[in-house]
Amino acid sequence: MKKIIANLNKAFDNKVRLGIMSMLMVNEWVDFKTLKEMLELTDGRLASHVKALEESEYLEIRKQFIGKRPNTSYKATTLGRKAFSDHLDALEALLRLKG
Amino acid sequence: MKKIIANLNKAFDNKVRLGIMSMLMVNEWVDFKTLKEMLELTDGRLASHVKALEESEYLEIRKQFIGKRPNTSYKATTLGRKAFSDHLDALEALLRLKG
DNA sequence: TAATTCACTTTGAATTTCAAAGTACTTTAC
DNA sequence: GTAAAGTACTTTGAAATTCAAAGTGAATTA
Numbered sequence: 001m002k003k004i005i006a007n008l009n010k011a012f013d014n015k016v017r018l019g020i021m022s023m024l025m026v027n028e029w030v031d032f033k034t035l036k037e038m039l040e041l042t043d044g045r046l047a048s049h050v051k052a053l054e055e056s057e058y059l060e061i062r063k064q065f066i067g068k069r070p071n072t073s074y075k076a077t078t079l080g081r082k083a084f085s086d087h088l089d090a091l092e093a094l095l096r097l098k099g
Numbered sequence: 100m101k102k103i104i105a106n107l108n109k110a111f112d113n114k115v116r117l118g119i120m121s122m123l124m125v126n127e128w129v130d131f132k133t134l135k136e137m138l139e140l141t142d143g144r145l146a147s148h149v150k151a152l153e154e155s156e157y158l159e160i161r162k163q164f165i166g167k168r169p170n171t172s173y174k175a176t177t178l179g180r181k182a183f184s185d186h187l188d189a190l191e192a193l194l195r196l197k198g
Numbered sequence: 199t200a201a202t203t204c205a206c207t208t209t210g211a212a213t214t215t216c217a218a219a220g221t222a223c224t225t226t227a228c
Numbered sequence: 229g230t231a232a233a234g235t236a237c238t239t240t241g242a243a244a245t246t247c248a249a250a251g252t253g254a255a256t257t258a
Contacts, residue, residue, distance in 0.1 A: 005118040005138055013112050014215080019104040022193045032236060039104055045216060047237055052214095063236095068224065070235055088194070094121045095187070113246080131205060144247060146206055151245095162205095167255065169204055203256075214245065221238075228231080 007090035009083055011056050016041060016049045021084045024059060024076040031073040050074055058083055106189035108182055110155050115140060115148045120183045123158060123175040130172040149173055157182055 012018055019039045023030050036046050053059045058080030062073045076084070111117050118138045122129050135145050152158045157179030161172045175183070 003139075004121075005114045008114045008117070010114075013114060015104045015107045015109075015112060016215095018107065018190075018193065022103075025194075033234090036236095040102075042217070043235085043237065044218080044239090048215080051237095070224085070237095072236060091117075091190075094117065095124075115246095132203095135205095141248070142204085142206065143208090143249080147246080150206095169206095169255085171205060199258100201256100201258075204254090206252080208251075209249090211248095212246085215243085217240105217242095219238100219240080221236100223235090225234075226232085228229100 004094060005090075007086065007093070009087040009090070011053065011058065012084065012087045014049065016045065017053060020046075020049060020053060020074070021058070021076065021080065024074060025081065025084060029062065029073040029075050031071055033071075035074070053080070056080075056083075103193060104189075106185065106192070108186040108189070110152070110157065111183065111186045113148065115144065116152060119145075119148060119152060119173070120157070120175065120179065123173060124180065124183060128161065128172040128174050130170055134173070152179070155179075155182075 012021065016039060020035060023035060023038060032046065032050075035041070035050075036043065039046070050059065050061075054061060057077055059074050059076050062075070064071050064073075111120065115138060119134060122134060122137060131145065131149075134140070134149075135142065138145070149158065149160075153160060156176055158173045158175050161174070163170055163172075
């Protein structure tokens with residue numbers, strides 16, 4: 001009857017990071033602009049959170065040019081997917097106290 | 100295709116508060132000591148988070164004596180249940196991007 | 199009478215979060 | 229040809245959050 005909240009990952013206690021990871025669970029690569037628009041964020045706020053996730057090695061970055069314009073995309077790493085999935089399991093377990 | 104994370108409630112981005120609310124969704128009244136043990140928290144940490152939830156009017160407090168010992172219990176208010184439930188719906192919606 | 203229980207409050211430091219502004223380079227519009 | 233807009237940041241600094249640790253006070257059991 002222990003470890004009720006211990007398995008919740010601190011990396012995902014923030015809305016923005018939850019949102020980013022959710023998007024990246026569905027779509028392989030999502031670019032900066034799309035994330036920014038979908039999650040309704042400022043540049044700085046998004047940049048800081050992808051940076052945090054990158055430092056945890058939960059996502060990887062690809063920089064390229066589309067035409068002449070820079071384009072930066074993000075993808076969840078295997079580690080990131082695992083961590084997020086574990087977090088969701090922990091959340092579910094928490095709520096399964098209900099049943 | 101908007102409001103992906105806007106409906107997530109800031110009050111529940113913290114593990115401890117998630118844990119407290121989860122317990123209170125299942126059990127009408129839960130006392131301080133039980134919460135503390137179940138969630139493996141220090142007195143101060145638990146006290147600060149129940150205080151925050153109380154200030155949001157998400158839970159109510161009942162103080163009584165059991166025998167000669169003080170006993171403090173908490174219960175989710177209707178507002179709290181609604182807020183938590185909405186938060187979970189928002190979480191679900193977020194993850195339903197998947198399907 | 200000393201230690202323990204219960205439920206806190208206070209303090210202070212560390213961490214986190216965020217808006218705002220700045221950077222740098224490119225491209226499109228006028 | 230210059231001004232505005234696009235892309236993807238970084239920096240700065242202030243505010244908010246989080247937490248451990250220690251203190252409080254009243255009662256109780258050893």
